[in-house]
Amino acid sequence: MKAVIIRAFGSADQLELASMPKPEPGPRQVLVKVMAASVNPVDYKIREHGSWAGVPMPAILGYDAAGIVEAVGQQVSRFKPGDEVFYSARIFGRQGTYAEYHVEDEDILALKPAKLTWEEAASLPLAAITAYDSIITFFQTKVGDTVLVHAGAGGVGNFAVQLAKAAGARVLATGRSVNHELIRSLGADAVIDYQKVRFEDEVLQLTGGKGVDAVFDTVGGDTISRSIKAVRPFGKLSTVVSLAGELNGMQPKNLTLYFGFMERTQHKIEAIKTLVERGQLRPLIDSVYPLEKTAEAQRRLEAGGVRGKIVLKVV
Numbered sequence: 001m002k003a004v005i006i007r008a009f010g011s012a013d014q015l016e017l018a019s020m021p022k023p024e025p026g027p028r029q030v031l032v033k034v035m036a037a038s039v040n041p042v043d044y045k046i047r048e049h050g051s052w053a054g055v056p057m058p059a060i061l062g063y064d065a066a067g068i069v070e071a072v073g074q075q076v077s078r079f080k081p082g083d084e085v086f087y088s089a090r091i092f093g094r095q096g097t098y099a100e101y102h103v104e105d106e107d108i109l110a111l112k113p114a115k116l117t118w119e120e121a122a123s124l125p126l127a128a129i130t131a132y133d134s135i136i137t138f139f140q141t142k143v144g145d146t147v148l149v150h151a152g153a154g155g156v157g158n159f160a161v162q163l164a165k166a167a168g169a170r171v172l173a174t175g176r177s178v179n180h181e182l183i184r185s186l187g188a189d190a191v192i193d194y195q196k197v198r199f200e201d202e203v204l205q206l207t208g209g210k211g212v213d214a215v216f217d218t219v220g221g222d223t224i225s226r227s228i229k230a231v232r233p234f235g236k237l238s239t240v241v242s243l244a245g246e247l248n249g250m251q252p253k254n255l256t257l258y259f260g261f262m263e264r265t266q267h268k269i270e271a272i273k274t275l276v277e278r279g280q281l282r283p284l285i286d287s288v289y290p291l292e293k294t295a296e297a298q299r300r301l302e303a304g305g306v307r308g309k310i311v312l313k314v315v
Contacts, residue, residue, distance in 0.1 A: 003099035004294040005058040009050055012302075015295040020060065023095065023103040024071075030079050030106050031071040036122035037097040038064040039297045039310040040155065046091075047298070054093040062098035062312070063089045066112055066121035076106045084112040086273075088125035088264055098294055100314060110269040113276045120283040123309035124159075128272045128281065130262040131159035131216070134238035136167065136271075138258045139214040143168030146212045148203055148230060152188055153179035155301075155309045156218045156240065158284045161186045166280040169213075172206060174199050179307060186284070203230035211235065220244070224257065231255055284308030 003020040025031040043061045046053050055061070066086040069079050079085065087109040089097050096102070112121045135141050147164040151157040152173030164171045165187030173188040180191045192202045203212060211232035217223045217239040224237055225245025231237060231253065238258040250257065275281035286308045289297040297310050 001100040002291070003060050004062075004291060005060055005098075006047055007058045009048060012044070012047070012295040012298045014047060015298065017292055018058070020058070020099065022101050025073040025076075025103045027073040027075040028106055029073045029103045030069055030076060030085070030109060032065060032067040032085060032102050032104065032109075033070045034065050034067040034097055034100060034102050034314045035118035036066050036314055037062045037291075037312045038122045038126070039294075039301050039312065040064065040126050041301065042091070042126075043096075044298050044302055053091050055091075056093070056095065060095040060097075060099050062096035063091055064122050064124070064126050065089060065097040065102055065104075066116075066118045067102075067314075070101070072106070078106050079109065084114075085109045086112045086116075086121040086125060087269055088129060088262070090264060098291065098312065098314075107266050108264040108269060110266070110273045113273055116276065116283065118315075119285060119288055119311045119313060123283045123285055123311050124272055124276070124281075125269060126262060127156045127309060128159040128163075129264065129268045130156050130240055130260065131163050132268055132271065133260050133262055134216050134240070134258060135160050135163040135214075138238055138260070139216075139236055141167040141169050141214065145169040145214065146207060147171055148199075148212045148215045148227070149173045149188070150199075150215070150217045150219045150223055150227075151175065152183040152186065152191065153284075153307045154218055155286075155306060157216075158183075158186055158308055159281065160216045160218075161188050162281050163275075164216075166275060172203060172212065182284075182307065198226075200226050200230040207232075214238070217241065225249075228253070228255065286310050288313055 006014040069083040220241035222245035228249040
């Protein structure tokens with residue numbers, strides 16, 4: 001089968017189109033003909049220094065997919081050949097979805113929402129579930145809460161804005177001025193241009209000095225450290241990236257910080273499917289590349305400034 005692989009860790013120059021053996025499903029696995037995949041930061045992080053993930057060499061990266069079930073293992077009960085599915089692939093010790101075929105455990109797949117294209121469906125799972133883990137599971141966002149989402153136009157941030165809004169929260173988000181209209185269209189009640197003002201001061205002004213109930217960060221650096229000032233006592237913060245700066249200000253306010261690494265479960269991918277079907281969650285695609293241009297797609301993501309997700313058209 002056609003696949004994009006790496007033979008060693010390093011730059012995007014390591015990515016090459018190659019022929020790889022077509023995988024076979026285990027007893028509880030599904031073989032999927034991949035129609036589209038998407039590009040996430042974890043892809044290039046593993047490409048650069050991925051020994052921690054235990055990926056087998058030559059390695060196929062990619063951890064989102066939408067496609068058609070081609071075959072199922074003997075003990076599979078939820079899917080049959082011909083079903084259209086979408087999912088985020090497991091990472092550790094596995095081959096990924098930058099390929100024509102992929103095998104995955106049936107318990108983390110869901111039927112693709114009929115209203116979505118292959119590319120739209122592939123853009124959702126990893127990023128949307130990452131946002132779900134913080135906004136819904138950790139924050140337990142409810143009606144009346146105020147949530148601050150950093151980088152509201154980003155691949156994960158855009159889903160965080162939509163999920164917080166769907167849960168009934170007042171949503172504040174940061175973003176460049178060029179993205180303000182887009183972020184508002186996703187559900188943000190107020191958008192803060194972090195390039196023109198100090199976001200923490202603006203948040204306090206927007207909340208009458210009280211601060212927000214929760215902050216979600218995908219930016220990194222000193223974003224969480226600076227956000228402490230903008231959170232109410234006993235509030236929550238969450239990040240999915242590396243941090244810099246002091247966290248000492250958390251203790252006097254009894255704040256809680258969650259370091260998130262997305263967990264794949266059946267109920268989460270099913271929840272994403274339901275929200276899409278209800279019109280409460282929609283894909284946001286920055287660009288689509290053919291599989292052959294995976295290296296170009298990864299370079300685009302690494303360069304920053306992406307609005308939503310970058311998707312690979314496999315078939």
